Amino acid sequence: MSRYRGPRLRIVRRLGELPGLSRKNPKRAYPPGQHGQGRRKRSEYAIRLEEKQKLRFNYGLNERQMLRYVRKARRVTGSTGQVLLQLLEMxxxxxxxxxxxxxxxxxxxxxxxxxxxxxxxxxxxxxxxxxxxxxxxxxxxxxxxxxxxxxxxxxxxxxxxxxxxxxxxxxxxxxxxxIVEREWVALQINELLVVEYYSRQA
CATH class of the missing domain: 3.10.290.10 (RNA-binding S4 domain)
Incomplete structure (x- = not known):
């Protein structure tokens, strides 16, 4: 999967604020698409996927690169989620x-x-x-x-x-x-959900 090159505000509307991807604020506060304003009941998998996508789009990585960073973070002692954020921030x-x-x-x-x-x-x-x-x-x-x-x-x-x-x-x-400390990471994200998402792949 190649790097995303489409409209950035569409991604910001879907995933929330991504300070690394765009400085613009969307005019509409709901997700894009025909069912954007509808009430959605999301599964646990969908929530984990969304957190992973936030990380991917904010830092501009493709899926293969993300998987490589997760595997690298697993080999380091300490919290895998925190190490993953540090690797991306550095x-x-x-x-x-x-x-x-x-x-x-x-x-x-x-x-x-x-x-x-x-x-x-x-x-x-x-x-x-x-x-x-x-x-x-x-x-x-x-x-x-x-x-x-x-x-x-x-x-x-x-x-x-x-x-x-x-x-x-x-x-x-x-x-x-x-090395960057956790509180200085600008992206609002639950890194543990990202680690859970990749637990079956990495």
């Missing part, structure tokens, strides 16, 4: 978004893919790169890259910088100081 595209260098995660992924971002002084165009404590993330030292990031900083996607990151707006240089 991706380079998400870190660029959380630093305020891009308004959404898809926009951050484009910045990375087009070679506008450096990690520890080297241009890195792999959006799924897992950031580690001590990594220095900056706009590439050329006018096009710096102008793009400066323009994005005028209206960042999220107002608050997480405690594990620091960013200097004058030099356009950010630093990862640690």
């Amino acid at each position: 991706r380079l595209d998400n870190t660029v978004f959380r630093l305020g260098m891009a308004p959404t995660i898809p926009a951050a992924r484009q910045l990375v893919n087009h070679g506008h971002i450096t990690v520890n002084g080297k241009v890195l165009n792999i959006a799924s790169y897992s950031c580690r404590p001590g990594d220095v993330i900056a706009a590439r030292d050329r006018d096009a890259s710096r102008n793009l990031v400066t323009a994005n900083l005028q209206s960042p996607g999220l107002a608050h910088l997480p405690s594990h990151l620091e960013f200097d707006k004058n030099t356009l240089v950010g630093k990862v100081n640690g």
